[in-house]
Amino acid sequence: MPRITQEEKAHNREIILEAAGRLFRSRGVKAVGIAELMNDAGLTHGGFYNHFASKNELVAEVCAASFLTSLASLAQTVEEGDREGASPLQRIVTEYLSTRHRDAPDGGCPSSSLAADAARDNAAVQNAYAHGVEGYLTGFASELLREAHEKGAALEPREAHRRAIGLLSEMVGALILARAVGQADPDLSEEILYAAREDALR
Template identity: 70%
Template sequence: MPRITKEDKARNRQNILEAAGRMFRSQGIDAVGIAELMKEAGLTHGGFYNHFASKNDLAVEVCGAAFAASLGGLARTIEDGPGEAGSPLEQVVAGYLSTAHRDAQDGGCPSASLVTDAGRQSEAVQSAYAEGVEGYLTGFAAEFLREAEEKGQELDPGEARDRAVRLLSEMVGALMLARAVRHVEPELSDEILRAGRGQALETR
């Protein structure tokens, strides 16, 4: 048999991570078997353990990578500043509570797609999830403080943190509810998104 190069091994590992990222977020971690996952990645079942010691280790890495991608998007939005959709936080809320994000085949942001799974997994997975949540809260709070300073207003860092917690909680809750009813009550799902966008923006 031809020898697998380091490049091939790295590519195979990345394929597993990407397939797991899609499947875990759209189906749930427990619902995805290793055989199914490896088939999605275009690899054989037995090859899994050449890359990861366990499914739990994979879940930890997937959770961290998914949040890193989402937080990277948040950072870019904040760095780009105001746009047609409003301030950076208004843009974030509009994108998060959009029909496109609700219907994302890969589950979209892990803050909502993995929220139930995280609490049922190992402490390592929960820690990776908590770190991602903290990244959102830190980013939101910093933006609240920046906006206040730009407007010549005083905002206590503790209040900025509280606003960040409320904003993320409202966004995640609204998205989860909208997803839960979208197939049987699509109009209700859209209503939840609309109301969620309005309520989240009032947090500011």
């Protein structure tokens, strides 16, 4: 049987990471077995260990990669600046606390979709998650400082970081709640999104 090239191996690894990211975010880490994951990726079960030493290693890498993608999107929004009368932070809040984002956990932000898994997982996964959260806080605090400067308002970096923590906590918490009650009480789910969105935008 011919051996695969390094390029093919790297490609297969990316396929596994992509499939794992989608499945973990939509269903949770514990609900997804390696056999199912590899089948979804279109690869053989035994091939998993050619790329990862364990499922825990995969989870940590998925967490890190998911945050990288999410933070790149945040950076792009910031780079675009104010659009249609809305600041980057306003657009981020509006999109994050939207029905569309609530209904697409498989491609959504890992800060909400992987929170419960990270809380129960090992140090490597929690480190990857914490690094991603810090990335969000840094981005939010930077934008809060920029907005304050443009308005001529005084805002210390420490206070901006504190406000960034509050903003991210409200966004993540609201999205988790909205998803948790979405099927049982759709109206309540929408109300949670609306209330949190309005509060955050203020």
